[in-house]
Amino acid sequence: MVKANERLSDKNIDSRFDLKTYLDAQKTIIEAALDRSLSISKPEKIYEAMRYSLLAGGKRLRPILCLATCELMGGTSVIALPTACALEMIHTMSLIHDDLPAMDNDDYRRGKLTNHKVYGDDIAILAGDGLLAYAFEYVATQTQGVPPERLIKVIIHLSHAVGAEGLVGGQVLDLESEGKTDISAETLTFIHTHKTGALLEACVLSGADLAGANREDLERLSKYAQNIGLAFQIIDDILDITATVEELGKTAGKDLKAQKVTYPSLWGIEASQTQAQQLVEGAIAQLTVYGEKADPLRAIASYIVTRKH
Template identity: 70%
Template sequence: MNTQVFEQALQNLQLEHHQVFKHETERATFDLKTYLSERKNQVEAALKQSITVVYPEKIYEAMSYSLLAGGKRLRPILCLASCELSGGIVEMAMPTACALEMIHTMSLIHDDLPAMDNDDYRRGRLTNHKVYGEDIAILAGDGLLAYAFGFVVSKTKEVSDTNLLQVVSKLSYAVAATGLVGGQVLDLEFEGKQNIDIETLNFIHAHKTGALLEASVVCGAILAGANDEVLQRLSRYARNIGLAFQIIDDVLDVTATSEELGKTAGKDEKAQKATYPSLWGIEESKRQARRLVDEANVELIPFQDKAIPLMAIAEYITNRTH
């Protein structure tokens, strides 16, 4: 290698290291707590305006009771962050963000029912069926699910019909037997059984938990008109953080208190559910979650600084305490 070529190669290497250092420095100084708080406040404000209590009041009150009960609002925030990464704006994605929370809330209402996971508390308050009865709780979940799709279609602005149709299709796939419902069925079938393997457990949670998380990330990008390469990267990112999220959920069910979780701690063990800690132990479960988050963030490297919020959220998933 002659001197000129060598010097050019050295300059390129130094520039690359400078860019990596700059990116890591900005990521380290990113205030995730403030970001999550601001985005959560935006989502809360939109959710409060999303449902008007009319006749028959009881069903709208039951829907609002669970929808406005707080929570991390992680799925809506992922949708907003993904839309912005892909060149969109918050207003473009907010109706879909709200719809994601409606669908997620439906799943929580139904999951807490005696025929499912049978829990008395959710997000630090009595579950829907404990306040309104099982019949109204079932209908409140149904109402939120149906309302979500209409809300996306009627409230989304400045998005092409083609992209909007893709979002509706993605949401439907994530919640149907192809996603959340299918995962829940297997979760119930394997309750109390000791012969579950890691592949089956991964399948359950990739569908029961991961499918809606993936839809949250991918739908935000679809709304902004992202191309297939971007969608594929974001999909792989989301699948990894979805499994990491569930692994940490399983760990917290063992290690956290009911007050910290806002729901009954230790119920997985009482129900004899197969969990990641039951197969791997606590420390190995944490290590696997860490690996998944690292693999998720690798997918975001090409987006550079625009990916900092999504990278930080991935880190938050493994470090959270509730």
């Protein structure tokens, strides 16, 4: 597995590009912006609960994708930062709700107790609701120097990604599929392109639209995002089997315990890994026309299949 991933990375990314340095620098910017974005107000408890999960750490891959795509298309991180923060607010909402007893029922997230374990189910639900609503307000009120029509496109991307045609729809079908043994690869792919992939695609397309990308660029970037979104979930399924609790920062083996159909359960680990690599290669192929400017997106794509958590 490692050797195959190394070959993929070496083949597609200029060795001079230092992904770790890039991700660390972007993450520092995003962490500071998230901290500024949400202060404690009254009632204090709900703001504390929102901040608890929003500032709990993590890879911050989704906001980084937004910044990287905006810069690739000629924009700046300054104009993209409010949207990047909003995307992380939406992602955090999805994690809070996903961890609830009525959903995937987990006690840990990002190495910390889940929101409902600290604040209770009721406050956790409301904290997720608060973050979701605030995300749209934050984009609309904090973005500067962007034409209104571009902001409308961004808000449409976010709404689509989180609604019944995106995350919510994918989560419903995921819950309905638990314990069933006749789930097909097509159904599983539908679940994950909606539950996971839709938000990743929104990250990429939002960054592009903020910079005024044309239709051809948006089509290429959409294909890139769809491929990395599905690859991301395949690797998540593999890691649920192969990684430790410490590596994941959440409960390992959850899918097996919940009797969920996963890509490894359908194809096996090795074939799943191969499929993820092929998806990433397809994603990287969409970036050829951009040359070295797309190195961050290339590196992120390859990172998806080499990550350990």
